[in-house]
Amino acid sequence: MRFRLSDRQVGVLFMLPLILAVGIFLVWPIAEAVRLSFVRYNPLRPDDQPFVGLDNYLFVLEDPLFWESFWQAIVWTGWSTVLQAVIGVGLALLLHQPLKGMNAFRGLLLFPYIVPTVVIALNWRWLFNSEIGIVNHLLLSVGLIDEKIAWLSTPSMAMASAIMLNVWKYTPFVVIVVLARLQTIPTELYDAAKVDGAGVLRRFRDITLPQLAEVLAVVIVFRTIWTFNKFEEIYLLTRGGPGTSTYNLALYAFDQSIANLRMGVGAAAGVIMLVLLLAGSMLYIRVSGFGREDKAA
Amino acid sequence: MTDLVVQGLSKSFGSNQVLKALDLTVPSRQFVTLLGPSGCGKTTLLRMIAGLEKATAGEIRFGDRRVDMLPPGERNIAMVFQSYALYPTMDVARNIGYGLEVRGTPKPERTEKIGAVAKVLEIAHLLLRKPKQLSGGQRQRVALGRAMARRPDIFLMDEPLSNLDAKLRATMRGELRRFHLDLGTTTVYVTHDQLEAMTMSDLVVVMNEGVVQQIGTPEEVYGKPANLFVAGFIGTPPMNLIPAKVVDGVVTVAGAPLPVPLPPGAPAELILGVRPQDVTMAAPGDAGAVPGKVWMVELIGSERLIEVEIAPKLRVTAEVRASHRAAMDDLVAIRPDPAHIHLFDPATGLAIRA
Ligand SMILES: Nc1ncnc2c1ncn2[C@@H]1O[C@H](COP(=O)(O)OP(=O)(O)OP(=O)(O)O)[C@@H](O)[C@H]1O
Numbered sequence: 001m002r003f004r005l006s007d008r009q010v011g012v013l014f015m016l017p018l019i020l021a022v023g024i025f026l027v028w029p030i031a032e033a034v035r036l037s038f039v040r041y042n043p044l045r046p047d048d049q050p051f052v053g054l055d056n057y058l059f060v061l062e063d064p065l066f067w068e069s070f071w072q073a074i075v076w077t078g079w080s081t082v083l084q085a086v087i088g089v090g091l092a093l094l095l096h097q098p099l100k101g102m103n104a105f106r107g108l109l110l111f112p113y114i115v116p117t118v119v120i121a122l123n124w125r126w127l128f129n130s131e132i133g134i135v136n137h138l139l140l141s142v143g144l145i146d147e148k149i150a151w152l153s154t155p156s157m158a159m160a161s162a163i164m165l166n167v168w169k170y171t172p173f174v175v176i177v178v179l180a181r182l183q184t185i186p187t188e189l190y191d192a193a194k195v196d197g198a199g200v201l202r203r204f205r206d207i208t209l210p211q212l213a214e215v216l217a218v219v220i221v222f223r224t225i226w227t228f229n230k231f232e233e234i235y236l237l238t239r240g241g242p243g244t245s246t247y248n249l250a251l252y253a254f255d256q257s258i259a260n261l262r263m264g265v266g267a268a269a270g271v272i273m274l275v276l277l278l279a280g281s282m283l284y285i286r287v288s289g290f291g292r293e294d295k296a297a
Numbered sequence: 298m299t300d301l302v303v304q305g306l307s308k309s310f311g312s313n314q315v316l317k318a319l320d321l322t323v324p325s326r327q328f329v330t331l332l333g334p335s336g337c338g339k340t341t342l343l344r345m346i347a348g349l350e351k352a353t354a355g356e357i358r359f360g361d362r363r364v365d366m367l368p369p370g371e372r373n374i375a376m377v378f379q380s381y382a383l384y385p386t387m388d389v390a391r392n393i394g395y396g397l398e399v400r401g402t403p404k405p406e407r408t409e410k411i412g413a414v415a416k417v418l419e420i421a422h423l424l425l426r427k428p429k430q431l432s433g434g435q436r437q438r439v440a441l442g443r444a445m446a447r448r449p450d451i452f453l454m455d456e457p458l459s460n461l462d463a464k465l466r467a468t469m470r471g472e473l474r475r476f477h478l479d480l481g482t483t484t485v486y487v488t489h490d491q492l493e494a495m496t497m498s499d500l501v502v503v504m505n506e507g508v509v510q511q512i513g514t515p516e517e518v519y520g521k522p523a524n525l526f527v528a529g530f531i532g533t534p535p536m537n538l539i540p541a542k543v544v545d546g547v548v549t550v551a552g553a554p555l556p557v558p559l560p561p562g563a564p565a566e567l568i569l570g571v572r573p574q575d576v577t578m579a580a581p582g583d584a585g586a587v588p589g590k591v592w593m594v595e596l597i598g599s600e601r602l603i604e605v606e607i608a609p610k611l612r613v614t615a616e617v618r619a620s621h622r623a624a625m626d627d628l629v630a631i632r633p634d635p636a637h638i639h640l641f642d643p644a645t646g647l648a649i650r651a
C-alpha cells in the first residue's frame with residue numbers, strides 16, 4: 001500500500017516545521033502571557049491560579065512605580081535611538097569615504113556588537129567606577145572636571161551611563177545598515193549634483209538623506225522596539241538603581257514577577273508593553289511613509 | 298560664445314596613464330564629437346572638462362578663463378550622463394530646476410524656465426512624475442532638460458543615446474542636432490557609435506588609447522583619414538588595408554600592378570587602403586584589377602559584400618549591388634577605384650599625401 005499526498009498536503013508538510021517553531025516559541029508564550037495577566041499567580045503556589053479579571057491591569061495602572069518606569073523607558077528609548085541614528089549615520093558617512101585602510105575600520109566597527117552584553121556591562125561598571133574608574137581618572141587629568149563624578153550612583157548620571165552603553169553597543173547596527181544603503185546610491189547622482197552646483201551639505205540633504213529615509217524608518221522602528229524592551233544592559237549596569245531611577249518597563253515587569261512573586265502583574269505589564277510598541281510602530285511607519293514610494297510606482 | 302581649449306592634458310589612475318598630453322580645441326558654438334573605441338579615455342576627458350576628475354598635468358580653458366582648478370559648479374557647464382543620473386526622489390520639474398534652485402533662482406522665475414524647457418522638449422505633461430515612472434526616452438529628455446534649463450556655456454554629453462532602442466536613437470539624433478542649432482551652445486558629445494558622430498557633428502575628434510588621432514569634419518575623417526587607426530575605425534564595413542609594394546615606380550598588390558598615382562618620396566613598402574564601396578568586380582586578367590577567388594558572399598539588404606581572397610590569407614571586401622551574383626570559389630578580380638585610394642606608411646602608420 002502506498003500513500004499518495006496531494007500537492008496541498010505536501011505544501012502543508014513543508015510549512016509544518018515553521019508553523020511548529022512559530023507556535024511554540026512565539027504564539028504560545030504570548031498567549032500564555034496574556035492568560036497570566038488575567039490570573040493571580042504566585043510561583044511558590046503554582047496550583048492556585050484564580051481568575052482575577054482586570055485586577056492585574058488596574059494594579060499596574062495605579063502603581064506609581066509603573067508610571068515612573070514608563071517615563072524613564074521613554075527617556076531611555078528616545079535618547080538611545082536618536083543618538084544611535086545620528087551617530088550611526090555620521091559614522092556610516094565617514095566609513096563610506098573611499099580611503100585606504102577603510103575596510104579595517106569597517107571590520108573593527110562590529111566589535112561592540114559582537115561582545116556579549118554581560119562582558120560589556122561589567123567592564124563599563126569598572127570604567128565608570130567613581131573611585132577607581134578610568135573615565136573619572138582621564139577627565140580629571142585632562143582637567144575637564146574638578147571632582148569625581150558619581151556616574152552610576154546619581155540618578156541622572158546613571159541613566160546617562162546606561163544610555164551611553166546602549167548607544168556604544170548598538171550604533172554599529174545602524175552603521176552597517178546605513179552603509180549598505182549608501183553603497184547602493186549611484187555615484188553619478190553626486191556627479192550630477194556637483195555639476196548643478198550643489199555643495200557637500202546640499203548633496204547630503206537633497207540626495208543622500210532622501211535615499212536613506214526608508215532604511216532609517218526601519219532602523220528606527222527596530223531600535224525603538226529593541227531598546228524599549230531592553231532588560232539585561234540596565235540590569236547588569238545599575239540594577240535599576242540608584243533607587244528606581246533607571247527602571248524601565250522590562251525591569252518593572254521583572255521586578256513584579258520575580259522579586260515580588262506577582263507573575264500576573266508582571267504579565268500585565270508585558271502585555272501593556274506589547275500593545276504600546278505595536279501601536280507606536282504602526283503609527284511611525286504610517287507617518288514616515290515607508291513603502292509608499294513603491295506602491296505609487 | 299565660449300571656445301574650449303585643452304592643452305597638454307594628462308591623466309593617470311595609478312600607473313595606468315589614460316590620457317597622454319592631449320591637445321584639443323573646440324571652437325565656440327560647435328558640436329564636437331569624441332569618437333573612439335571602448336576604454337580609450339573619452340569619458341575621462343569629458344569628466345575632466347566637467348571638473349569631476351582632477352588632471353595629472355595640463356590645463357583647460359573656457360575662452361580666456363582657466364578652469365581646471367574650479368569645482369564643477371563654478372564652470373557653468375551642464376552634463377548629460379549615460380545613465381541620465383536623474384535624482385530619483387525628486388519629481389521631473391525639480392530635477393530640471395535643481396541647478397537653478399541651488400543657485401538661488403527665485404521660485405517664480407524657476408517655474409517659468411522649467412515650463413519653457415519642458416515645452417521645447419514636449420515633456421510638460423510629465424512634470425509631476427518621478428523618474429521611475431518615465432520611459433527611457435522620456436528620461437533622456439528630462440536629462441536634456443536639466444542641462445538646458447541653466448543656459449550653460451558648454452554642454453557635455455556622455456553617450457546619452459546608448460540606452461535607447463535603435464528607432465528612438467535615430468529620432469533623438471535628429472532632435473539633438475536641432476536643439477544644438479537652436480541654442481548654439483558649444484557641445485562636446487562622447488560616443489563610440491560612428492553613425493552618431495557622422496550625422497550630428499561639426500567636428501569629429503577620433504581618439505585611441507588616450508591620444509587624439511585626428512580632428513576634422515565628418516567628411517575629412519571619412520575621406521582623408523590621417524592614419525591607419527582612423528582609416529580602420531571609421532566606416533562600415535571597415536576599409537580594406539592591403540600591403541602593397543612599389544616595383545619600378547608602380548604600386549603592385551599581390552603582384553598585380555595598379556594605376557595609383559604615387560606621391561614623391563613614398564617608401565617601397567606601403568599599405569593601400571580602399572573602402573569596400575570603392576571596389577568594383579572585374580574579370581580575371583582585366584587591367585588595373587587584382588585577380589582572386591571568391592571567399593564569402595553576404596547580403597546586407599540592398600548591397601552585397603563579396604570577400605575575395607587575392608593571396609593566401611589576404612582578403613579584400615567589395616560592396617556591390619545586391620543584383621550582382623557571385624558564388625563561392627568563383628575566379629574573379631577586384632578593381633579599386635584609383636580616385637579613392639589611401640596610401641599609408643607601414644612604419645609610422647601615417648597617411649602618405651601628395
Ligand atoms: N576611476 C578610475 N580608476 C581607475 N581607472 C579608471 C577609472 N576611470 C577610468 N579608468 C580607466 O581609464 C580608461 C579609460 O576609461 P574611460 O571610461 O574614459 O573610457 P571610455 O573611452 O569612456 O570607454 P567607453 O566607451 O567604454 O565608455 C580605462 O582603461 C579605465 O579602466
Ligand SMILES: [Mg+2]
Pocket residue numbers: 339340341455
Ligand atoms: Mg565612457
